Amino acid sequence: MSLDSIKPSRGRPxxxxxxxxxxxxxxxxxxxxxxxxxxxxxxxxxxxxxxxLYREFSNEDGLMKAVLIRYQxxxxxxxxxxxxxxxxxxEALDNLISFAASVSCHDESPNGCLFIKMRESRTHLGEAxxxxxxxxxxxxxVTFQKxxxxxxxxxxxxxxxxxxxxxxxxxxxxxNASSQVARGEDPQMVQKILVAALSILK
Amino acid sequence: MSLDSIKPSRGRPxxxxxxxxxxxxxxxxxxxxxxxxxxxxxxxxxxxxxxxLYREFSNEDGLMKAVLIRYQxxxxxxxxxxxxxxxxxxEALDNLISFAASVSCHDESPNGCLFIKMRESRTHLGEAxxxxxxxxxxxxxVTFQKxxxxxxxxxxxxxxxxxxxxxxxxxxxxxNASSQVARGEDPQMVQKILVAALSILK
DNA sequence: CGCTTATTGTACCGCCTGGTACTTAATTAG
DNA sequence: CTAATTAAGTACCAGGCGGTACAATAAGCG
Numbered sequence: 001m002s003l004d005s006i007k008p009s010r011g012r013p014x015x016x017x018x019x020x021x022x023x024x025x026x027x028x029x030x031x032x033x034x035x036x037x038x039x040x041x042x043x044x045x046x047x048x049x050x051x052x053l054y055r056e057f058s059n060e061d062g063l064m065k066a067v068l069i070r071y072q073x074x075x076x077x078x079x080x081x082x083x084x085x086x087x088x089x090x091e092a093l094d095n096l097i098s099f100a101a102s103v104s105c106h107d108e109s110p111n112g113c114l115f116i117k118m119r120e121s122r123t124h125l126g127e128a129x130x131x132x133x134x135x136x137x138x139x140x141x142v143t144f145q146k147x148x149x150x151x152x153x154x155x156x157x158x159x160x161x162x163x164x165x166x167x168x169x170x171x172x173x174x175x176n177a178s179s180q181v182a183r184g185e186d187p188q189m190v191q192k193i194l195v196a197a198l199s200i201l202k
Numbered sequence: 203m204s205l206d207s208i209k210p211s212r213g214r215p216x217x218x219x220x221x222x223x224x225x226x227x228x229x230x231x232x233x234x235x236x237x238x239x240x241x242x243x244x245x246x247x248x249x250x251x252x253x254x255l256y257r258e259f260s261n262e263d264g265l266m267k268a269v270l271i272r273y274q275x276x277x278x279x280x281x282x283x284x285x286x287x288x289x290x291x292x293e294a295l296d297n298l299i300s301f302a303a304s305v306s307c308h309d310e311s312p313n314g315c316l317f318i319k320m321r322e323s324r325t326h327l328g329e330a331x332x333x334x335x336x337x338x339x340x341x342x343x344v345t346f347q348k349x350x351x352x353x354x355x356x357x358x359x360x361x362x363x364x365x366x367x368x369x370x371x372x373x374x375x376x377x378n379a380s381s382q383v384a385r386g387e388d389p390q391m392v393q394k395i396l397v398a399a400l401s402i403l404k
Numbered sequence: 405c406g407c408t409t410a411t412t413g414t415a416c417c418g419c420c421t422g423g424t425a426c427t428t429a430a431t432t433a434g
Numbered sequence: 435c436t437a438a439t440t441a442a443g444t445a446c447c448a449g450g451c452g453g454t455a456c457a458a459t460a461a462g463c464g
Contacts (some may be wrong), residue, residue: 011410012460033325035237038451049413051454060452120322122385123235161357165394172395176378183324193374197399213440214430240421251443253424262422405464412459420451429442434435 018056021046026067030114031104034121039063061126064118068132071114075103076136083147091158092147093198096170100177101191112178141167159201166201173197190201220258223248228269232316235304236323241265263328266320270334273316277305278338285349291358294349295400298372302379303393314380343369349397361403368403375399 008013024046028037039060043050057063079099083092103113111117118125118133125133144167151157159166173194181188209216222385226248230239241262245252259265281301285294305315315321320327320335327335346369361368375396382392 008410008462010408010462012412014411016411032322036326037455040451050452051413052411054453055411068256119385120381121235124238137335165398168391169395169398172378172382173399175381176374179322179377179381180374183321189370193371196363196367196371196402200398200402210432210440212432212438214442216441218441241423242421252422253440253443256423257441405438405447408458408461408463410459410461412457418452421449424447425445427442427444428458429440431438431440433438 016048016052016056021048021053021056021063022067022070025063026070026114029064029069030117031068031111035119035124035198059126061128064126064129065132068118068129068136072136076112076115076140080140080143082145089147089151089154093201096174097191097194098196100174101181101187101194103178103181112180112182113174116175116178116184119175137171141171144170157201170198170201210277218250218254218258223250223258223265224269224272228272228316231266231269232273232319233313236319237326249313261328263330266328266331267334270317270320270331270338274338276279277315278342282342282345282352285345291349291356295403298376299393299396299400302376302388302394303383305380305383314382314384315376318377318380319384321377345375346372358404372403374401385398 021039021042025042028042028045039050039053041055042063046053053063057066079096082095085092087095100113104111115133115136118129119137122130122133145163148163148166148170150156152163161169176197177190177194181187182195223244228230228246230244230247241252241255244265245255248255255265259268279296284297289297302315306313317335317338320331324332324335347365350359350365350368350372354365361370363371378399379392379396382395383389
């Protein structure tokens, strides 16, 4: 359902398409500089009036939080699911590397991971969005750590380092790769760097 | 000389202190989000009127370029000089690591390397500043590459990788470290990650 | 039909931005 | 002392921002 779940029987019918707005906003934030993208612009692009957008999302902070949640559901979720599955460590790592070295919304100028972009812009996010970023960061670290622990148990991860540090290290390297892609570096070079950096996990 | 080099013999004497403005601007850009810092704010902080600032630097782009040049002279220069000297590779690498894991202007909330911050915000820099960023990036890569080549010749660098890739890799890891520091990560953890990532250079 | 309810968009608000026209102040040359 | 020269800052500009008051619109209910 693209419109609101509960439809009141009276009053003017809702025509505002929440999902469409979120799509437009997500792709906009994703492929452009977050700080340079105004609410006005998102209204223009999604064909919705400003009060309409405010009625649905309260304010800019609310919209960005909603966008981030959507991104988690649509993009990050599948990756985390892969890490939680019983895919062999090396294979999962390879998947992770190709994912990070090439994340982009569509054919347009690729721009890394939206979550990481937001984390980089942390300082000028609204309260709610910042809290969501923190939540996703923690969730990501936990996912990595458990993944490493399970891999250790399976004997597929033998590097001598704590699972906690490994998780932090992986997070840092993926973050770095995303930044590079966003900056316009050649994805192949980004991947090469990532492979080199993650080669210490063996 | 803090005031302009050539003093015309006639007319009202100049009181505008270029160096002071650059100091204020550099520290401001350094420890705060570049995108959130307006020219008005810099005028307020440096006690100069807006037309005064425009007369000296033409526009925001000119100011940021001047700031970046100053940063290169005051901060990056000494580091590059160290890499161009005959300090043993390991020692130079250690210096580089401590530098990157702790760069901050003063006691205030540390914020990584200004050059790298600017490179991250590349998209919303002015033309002149962006060109300067590109120039410094290239200069940095060349410095790293020559350093690696000299170290290879001295037998202090034996990892099997091209000097060009090594330079790119070092740049990427330092950049990553700076981002983390700027994001507020614990400098000790940043250093630990950096040591791990650069451990492949041996 | 009119009343209520819910949703719409126009047209505005105050604020801040980068940038500038213009008057005033401070100095030297004649 | 006056004129010329140079630099200073006040006070403004258009434009964009996040955010909102409010009237118009479209449905169901009686």
